[in-house]
Amino acid sequence: MNEPLLSVRDLRVTLPGERGGALPVVRGLSFDVRPGEALALIGESGAGKSMAARAVLGTAPYGATVTGSVRLGERELLGARPRELRAVRGSRVALIPQDALSVLSPVHTVGAQLVRALRAHGRLSPSQARERAVAALDRVGIPDAARRARAYPHEFSGGMRQRAVIAMATVNDPEVVFADEPTTALDPRTSGIVLDLLADLRRRTGAALVLITHDLAVVHGRADRVVVAYAGRHVESGPAGRVLTAPRAPYTAGLVAAVPAEEARDRRLPAIGGSPPSPAALPQGCAFAPRCPLADAHCRAAAPEPVATGASGHLVSCHRWQDVPIPPHTLFSRAAT
Numbered sequence: 410m411n412e413p414l415l416s417v418r419d420l421r422v423t424l425p426g427e428r429g430g431a432l433p434v435v436r437g438l439s440f441d442v443r444p445g446e447a448l449a450l451i452g453e454s455g456a457g458k459s460m461a462a463r464a465v466l467g468t469a470p471y472g473a474t475v476t477g478s479v480r481l482g483e484r485e486l487l488g489a490r491p492r493e494l495r496a497v498r499g500s501r502v503a504l505i506p507q508d509a510l511s512v513l514s515p516v517h518t519v520g521a522q523l524v525r526a527l528r529a530h531g532r533l534s535p536s537q538a539r540e541r542a543v544a545a546l547d548r549v550g551i552p553d554a555a556r557r558a559r560a561y562p563h564e565f566s567g568g569m570r571q572r573a574v575i576a577m578a579t580v581n582d583p584e585v586v587f588a589d590e591p592t593t594a595l596d597p598r599t600s601g602i603v604l605d606l607l608a609d610l611r612r613r614t615g616a617a618l619v620l621i622t623h624d625l626a627v628v629h630g631r632a633d634r635v636v637v638a639y640a641g642r643h644v645e646s647g648p649a650g651r652v653l654t655a656p657r658a659p660y661t662a663g664l665v666a667a668v669p670a671e672e673a674r675d676r677r678l679p680a681i682g683g684s685p686p687s688p689a690a691l692p693q694g695c696a697f698a699p700r701c702p703l704a705d706a707h708c709r710a711a712a713p714e715p716v717a718t719g720a721s722g723h724l725v726s727c728h729r730w731q732d733v734p735i736p737p738h739t740l741f742s743r744a745a746t
């Protein structure tokens with residue numbers, strides 16, 4: 410098995426809350442990213458996925474407390490000097506943020522912005538940088554790249570702008586690319602094109618991809634491994650084929666059950682009732698217990714730690730994982746009736 414390229418251990422992010430309180434938004438998340446793999450980080454809105462990615466890249470918001478360990482190869486990134494982090498960011502680890510379009514400045518041409526990103530990390534002459542910028546646009550499928558490099562972002566369509574943002578993130582050939590909900594602003598057809606593009610770039614450059622999403626439909630066939638998070642904690646992780654077809658955590662089972670099967674699109678989808686807790690009002694014990702059909706007194710008292718299910722690399726954080734039925738979606742269809 411490949412050694413991890415990026416190793417995140419017991420990552421905790423606490424934000425300052427109103428009136429001096431503290432909001433624990435990431436609460437001890439651990440995961441590895443292996444060279445060249447596609448890892449999906451899944452969970453509903455508010456699970457702490459974006460905050461975890463920002464903490465890994467050293468861009469957590471002002472006032473956040475970040476603890477744990479983020480190792481890139483031999484290098485510890487948590488606590489590294491800002492200069493050192495800036496050198497790593499963009500060149501070895503890159504983020505396509507959720508509000509990706511804000512990455513592009515409206516007052517500079519797309520090409521000029523790519524040239525700037527290239528020259529920030531490499532010793533390139535202006536003409537070499539221009540050539541690489543055009544190649545980066547070409548690589549993400551922007552037609553007539555040399556001409557389009559001279560255009561401003563507002564002259565691009567939504568799908569083309571998203572491609573330009575991907576070109577910005579990957580222009581320095583990073584080893585790991587985090588893509589945070591890369592398709593939320595796009596129509597289904599453009600979403601498919603952008604996801605295929607990310608997969609294609611991964612194959613061509615050998616970069617690992619961390620796909621952050623709340624949408625399991627996006628993950629199917631596009632991830633080697635998955636990590637499911639809830640209220641800032643690990644729920645389940647392992648090979649995608651295993652976790653998505655035989656989930657052992659009730660929460661994952663609920664997410665899987667809510668994805669329409671190709672052959673049964675008109676079937677009423679069972680959904681997990683309720684909504685995730687606010688970081689300001691986390692329940693005691695397992696944070697999912699208030700929504701879980703299997704929760705018992707032990708679940709409400711003690712938060713579960715990850716345990717191995719026995720299947721290779723498959724971990725689950727649930728006291729009741731052995732009681733999750735097969736097929737798992739019956740857990741929520743039963744609860745819904």
Ligand SMILES: Nc1ncnc2c1ncn2[C@@H]1O[C@H](COP(=O)(O)OP(=O)(O)OP(=O)(O)O)[C@@H](O)[C@H]1O
Nearest residue numbers: 424434452453454455456457458459460461470688
């Ligand atoms: N700047 C901030 N100040 C205070 N709370 C924040 C801030 N940013 C995020 N949060 C809170 O932190 C928690 C985790 O947010 P995060 O954006 O990481 O979730 P997520 O899983 O990525 O979901 P989404 O896809 O909706 O962004 C949420 O409860 C959110 O309200």
